[in-house]
Amino acid sequence: MRKREKSELSVAGVHLERALREPGCPICRRIRETEERWIWTVLYELTGDPEIHARFAASLGLCREHAALMAQVVETRELLTPTGVARLYETVVSHALEVSADLTGRRKTVPKEECPLCAVAKDAEDRQSWFFSRLLGEPAFWELYESSDGLCLPHLLAVWAQAPAKARPALLADFRRRLAHLLHGLREFQRKERFDVHEPPTPEELASWKEALWRLAGMAYPEPLIKRD
Numbered sequence: 001m002r003k004r005e006k007s008e009l010s011v012a013g014v015h016l017e018r019a020l021r022e023p024g025c026p027i028c029r030r031i032r033e034t035e036e037r038w039i040w041t042v043l044y045e046l047t048g049d050p051e052i053h054a055r056f057a058a059s060l061g062l063c064r065e066h067a068a069l070m071a072q073v074v075e076t077r078e079l080l081t082p083t084g085v086a087r088l089y090e091t092v093v094s095h096a097l098e099v100s101a102d103l104t105g106r107r108k109t110v111p112k113e114e115c116p117l118c119a120v121a122k123d124a125e126d127r128q129s130w131f132f133s134r135l136l137g138e139p140a141f142w143e144l145y146e147s148s149d150g151l152c153l154p155h156l157l158a159v160w161a162q163a164p165a166k167a168r169p170a171l172l173a174d175f176r177r178r179l180a181h182l183l184h185g186l187r188e189f190q191r192k193e194r195f196d197v198h199e200p201p202t203p204e205e206l207a208s209w210k211e212a213l214w215r216l217a218g219m220a221y222p223e224p225l226i227k228r229d
């Protein structure tokens with residue numbers, strides 16, 4: 001490992017360890033933090049930047065998920081004014097007006113590039129999975145991971161693909177243990193909810209359906225993670 005990679009890894013390790021102490025998948029959390037930071041930077045510093053305007057025009061704005069996140073960030077943070085969004089989308093909307101003029105009976109779609117924030121998120125996912133796979137070999141990191149909520153399936157697979165061969169058996173065994181435990185919780189929750197069973201579900205069993213949703217698909221967050229005002 002080169003020196004620069006080593007120092008990047010130790011910085012990434014600090015953030016991943018922090019994320020492991022929070023609820024849910026730590027890689028989902030790190031990606032989401034990156035997305036929010038990107039929105040802050042764009043709205044704070046880049047609403048006059050011709051390059052960012054060109055990117056937004058080419059993709060016809062953000063995808064649905066990221067557009068919703070931008071709205072969430074702006075609406076919950078007083079420091080960000082919605083006029084920044086208006087400035088960017090003035091370009092997007094006028095571009096949409098232009099390209100939609102080409103729609104005819106034969107041409108049923110308009111050219112559109114990938115959402116710029118999807119590209120940022122994909123890059124963050126690759127980087128975080130790589131860092132995570134390198135950190136697995138550190139006993140303290142592994143211990144923290146074992147006692148955390150663990151990874152979602154998409155990120156388990158992303159880490160798995162990059163993990164050193166000798167880290168894989170423990171990683172897989174740990175994940176399968178979590179799934180087996182979750183399955184038990186889902187069954188117990190249903191059994192105890194039956195009218196003829198007078199045994200209350202445990203808090204973990206009560207939350208099992210929610211865990212199943214994020215464990216298989218990844219985390220969704222009801223509000224911005226980064227608090228800046």
Ligand SMILES: [Zn+2]
Pocket residue numbers: 025026027028029151152153154155218219
């Ligand atoms: Zn995840």
Ligand SMILES: [Zn+2]
Pocket residue numbers: 062063064065066115116117118119
């Ligand atoms: Zn997107």
